[in-house]
Amino acid sequence: MTQLLATDNSWTGLVLRLTVGIVLFPHATQKMFGWFNGPGLSGEMKFMTGPAGLPVFIAILAIIIECAGMAMLLAGVGTRVAAMGIFVLFTGMISFHWKNGFFMNWFGKLPAGQEGFEYHLLVLGICIVLFIVGGGRYSVDQWLTD
Secondary structure, rough: HHHHOOOOOOHHHHHHHHHHHHHHHHHHHHHOOOOOOHHHHHHHHHHHOOOOOOOOHHHHHHHHHHHHHHHHHHHHHHHHHHHHHHHHHHHHHHHHHHHHHHOOOOOOOOOOOOOOHHHHHHHHHHHHHHHHHOOOOOOOHHHOOO
């Protein structure tokens, strides 16, 4: 357990986990609570089990991983576990967005709601670094292992 929580006092873990946590915050809360004009849990479940074609269990798991992972990264608690969960989630998202190509829909050439996977790839890279370095400075992980 200590190995899983181990981290140093570097800024790297702090900056990266806050970056991913802050970026995921509006996305996760749109899905879970309907904040930021999001669909809320029932609307997101309809989308994920309908047009996205996911089984109910996987849809629920994806929402939980995104919300819990975001909160864990912001606090720096279980950083490696959160990074691993988000990595798996975003790998699945890439397979869903693969057909839209690499680039996000910057110029509106794709139909609304269809995006490429460049953003997801960046999150994967950040998660790999977080898995290696841990939560860093000001993390609960650091406090628990000191």
